[in-house]
Amino acid sequence: MALYDLSDRLNWQQACEVLGCGKTHLYALVKEGKLHMYGTGKRYRWFSRNDLEVILEKGLSKETPERTCQVRETSLS
Numbered sequence: 368m369a370l371y372d373l374s375d376r377l378n379w380q381q382a383c384e385v386l387g388c389g390k391t392h393l394y395a396l397v398k399e400g401k402l403h404m405y406g407t408g409k410r411y412r413w414f415s416r417n418d419l420e421v422i423l424e425k426g427l428s429k430e431t432p433e434r435t436c437q438v439r440e441t442s443l444s
Contacts, residue, residue, distance in 0.1 A: 375417065402422055
């Protein structure tokens with residue numbers, strides 16, 4: 368039995384897959400303050416699955432004129 372559940376932590380590739388967007392758009396959401404990135408240093412960074420669910424609910428991962436990003440139907444369990 369683990370002390371805490373790590374299944375909620377996603378790397379940038381997994382986060383992009385959930386949102387259906389590219390790395391550039393993912394980090395643009397972080398830079399704009401719409402998505403929080405956790406961890407320390409440059410190497411051990413991760414995203415919360417709950418934060419990604421909020422982004423999907425708000426529709427911030429949808430296609431915009433300056434960025435192309437489409438929401439994929441993905442199981443978040």
